[in-house]
Amino acid sequence: MFLKSKNEEQKVSKPGVLSNGKSNIVKKAAISVLLISSISFNMAFAKESESNTLKEIYHIYTDGQYVGTISDQTKIQSMLDKKVEKSSSQYKNMTLTAGSNLSVVSEQVFTPNTNDETTLQKLEGLIEVEAKAFALSVNDEMAVYVKDIDAYHEAIRKLKLHFVSQDELNILEARNNTSNSLPELKENETRIANLILKEKVSGVTVQTAPTKIVSPDDAVKLLLEGTLEKEVYAVAQGDVLGTIASKHNLTSDELIALNPGITDSSVLQIGQELNVTVLKPLINIEVQYEKKVKETIVHTKKVEETESMYKGDTKVKQEGSDGQKVATYLIRKENGVQVGQSVVEETIIVEPKDHIVLKGTKVIPSRGSGAFAWPAEGGYISSKMGYRWGRQHEGIDIARPSGFTIKAADNGIVVAAGWDGTYGQRVIIDHQNGYKTTYAHLSSISAKVGQVVPTGTKIGVMGSTGRSTGTHLHFEVEKNGVTINPLTVLNK
CATH class of the missing domain: 2.20.230.10 (Resuscitation-promoting factor rpfb.)
Known part of the structure; x- marks a missing residue:
């Protein structure tokens, strides 16, 4: 509350606020000068007479707006004290004041004209009780009010503890208070290195409505979520997580994170309440x-x-x-x-x-050269081509090799690979130049029909399948559809 004399008010008031009052005072002063000039009075008597007739009244303003006039300014203080006392029971442990938006201008008049009761009633409705508080600002914009600087520090501490443990916070605080270098990290060790408030956070002592002051816990909630109010949605028929999330500008993952116990496979019940609050943190914490x-x-x-x-x-x-x-x-x-x-x-x-x-x-050549390599790993000819045992022997037999791998005698394409009656397991290669070769009585086959095989490619293993008297290779050569003696083309 500011109490000023009329003369003082002329120096600080906004132009026009008290212009009529000032005019009246000037006029009265002029009249006094005239009277004193034209009539001879004893000066001491005149001053005594003036003090006996002038009365002091008080013009009341709130936020620069005129409220009314009263005759006794102590009534204002009494009203303010009662208003603060009434609020004290509701807002305990707060330093309350009232009347910060109130100003009082005194004036001396000959004929007081005031209505104290009406003015005080009107004034009481315009006066707000305020509490001393500490405003926490983010990037120089007021974000939340707490009780005092201790509550401010407690809110910042709890904000940090939302993302780190008490032990980690203790380590950081101890590290900030020493210049010693950290010991070398051990293998498989993880430790906290830093915690950064990414926005500028500051505070200042202010006066504000006590209803705006929140606890450190609520301050943290507001800073992290952007609101103290939780928005709840009741599940309706046909709702699924995806549609509910979309309706409230959330992703399904964000909706699940807001509702512990809910998963993407949860079955929602009609009427079930879900938290759909869109979080807009005022402060971002980097750890x-x-x-x-x-x-x-x-x-x-x-x-x-x-x-x-x-x-x-x-x-x-x-x-x-x-x-x-x-x-x-x-x-x-x-x-x-x-x-x-x-x-x-x-x-x-x-x-x-x-x-x-x-x-x-x-590139694998599919056309034979006409020069045939020995198809086995060593060995000797145990039976030549010719008539034997009452029938024609259409090829040669190779037995007792040093190894049992059977190889393509020349470049060509495999046209047959499999079982063939008395031949047993046999492979036929077309050399694309009129020649074909047959490899019979194999114990196993490595080549496939359609496979291009260069000279020396393994096509199977020597065996004794089909009509055979022992382990050997039966080898035939055909030229332009006519079987010929292999020995005429083989290089041995």
Whole structure:
């Protein structure tokens, strides 16, 4: 409450607020001067007479607007005291005041004309009780009021504890109070590195309505969610999580996060209440962690093409093996959600070894050269082509080899591979130049029909299937549909 004399009011009031009053005072002063000039009075008597006739009244203003006039300013203070006392029982432990928007201007008049009761009643409705508070601002914009600076610090502390443990916060606070460097991270150790309020947070002592002052817990809720009011939605028939989320500008994951116990497979019940509050945090908290781990460096797989091998053939040139490293990471979490990870330091313990496979690019010739290679691994001719045992023997038999692999005698295409009566397991190769070769009595077959085989390709294993007297290879050569003696074309 501000009490000013009439003369003082002329210096600070806005133009026009008290213009009529000022005019009256000036006029009265002029009349007094005239009277004193024209009539001879004893000055001492005149002053005494004036003090006996002038009365002081008080003009009341709230927020610069005229309310009324009273004769006794102590009545104003009494009304303010009662208003504060009445509110004290409701707002305990708060420092309350009233009348910050009130100003009083005194005036001396000859004939007082006031209505104290009406003015005080009107004034009481315009006066607001205020409490001393601490305003917490975010980026220089007022966000929330708490009781005092202690409540402000408590709110900031609880805000941090929403994202870190008490032990982690203690570690950070202790670290900020010392200049000692941190010990080296141990392998498989994770520790907190920093906590950052991403917005500018400040505070100042103010006066405000006591209804606006909240507890530190509510201040944290408001700062994190942007509201103290929870929006609830009652599930209706046909609702699913996706449609409910979409109606309220949420994703399904956000809706699930707002409702503990709800999953994407939950069956919703009609009338079930869901929290659909759209969170708009006023403050974002970034927490940084350091993590040191030993990790496997996965080896890479490479393919090298080579003309020294036929197309379709592959061979391992070098077996691969994984490496090992020790890496230190800086992990960043914003409002509890990881938003980044970067390597701070890395030490290679074992270098990885690439796995290299050779891939052939050489075109496989499907046309024979006309020069036939020995189809077995060594061995000798145990039976030649000709008449024997009462019938014609259409090829030669090769027995007692050093190995049992049977190979294509010339380039060609496999046209038959499988069982064929007395031949047993047999393979036929068309050499695309009028020649065909047959390989019979095999114990197993490696080639497939349609396969292009160059000279020396393994097509099977020597055996004794079909009509056979023992392990051997029956080998035939056909030229332009006529069987010929293999010995006329074989290179041995």
